[in-house]
Amino acid sequence: MRSLTRCLLAALLLAAVAPAVRAQMPALPEHKHLASEVGVWDAEVKLWPTADSEPMTSKGSETNEMFGSFWLLSKFESDFGGMKYTGRMQLGYDPQKKKYVGTWIDTMSPFLQTMEGTYDEKTKTSTMLASGVDMGTGKPSSSKMITRIESADSKVFEMMMPVEGKKDEWWKSMEIKYTRRK
Secondary structure, eight states: OHHHHHHHHHHHHHHHHHHHHHHHSOOOHHHHHHHTTOEEEEEEEEEOSSTTSOOEEEEEEEEEEEETTTEEEEEEEEEETTEEEEEEEEEEEETTTTEEEEEEEETTEEEEEEEEEEEETTTTEEEEEEEEEOTTTOSEEEEEEEEEEEETTEEEEEEEEEOTTOTTOEEEEEEEEEEEOO
C-alpha cells in the first residue's frame, strides 16, 4: 500500500511540475528543423565495403517521428546481401553545446555510436562526426556523416570513413538517396 501511495504522490508531483518545466524549455529552431524529418522515406542505398570496391546496392526505408518536442527517433530498415538490417537513431539538439547530438545502434553491431555535429541553414547540410568501435578490430573508430536536404521531400546522406594515415581525409563508404512518401 505504501508503494502505491508513493507512486501516486510522485505522479501528482510530476503533473504539477511538468507545465513549469515545459514553460522553461521551449523548442528552438534547431528542434523544429528536426521535426521537418518526420515521415516515411524510401531509400536507395549504395555501400562501398572498401575505398576501391564497386558499390553494393539495396533499397530500404526510414521512418521518423518526434519524441516530444526535442528528439527525432529514426528507424532504418534494409537488406544488405540477403541479411535483414535495422538501425535506430536518436537525434536532438543540445543548446548548451550548440550542436546536434545523437546515438546509433543497429542489428549488425554490438557497439553504440555517438554523434555530434552542426546544420548549415544556408547550404541545408548537416555534418555529424560519429565515434564508436570498429567491429572487426575492436578499436575506436570514427566516421563523418553528411546529409544534404535537396527539397522538402528529398535528401542525400553520405557516410565517410577516415583514410588511414591521412589526417582529415575521408572516403565515401555509403550513399543513401531518400524520397519522402506521400
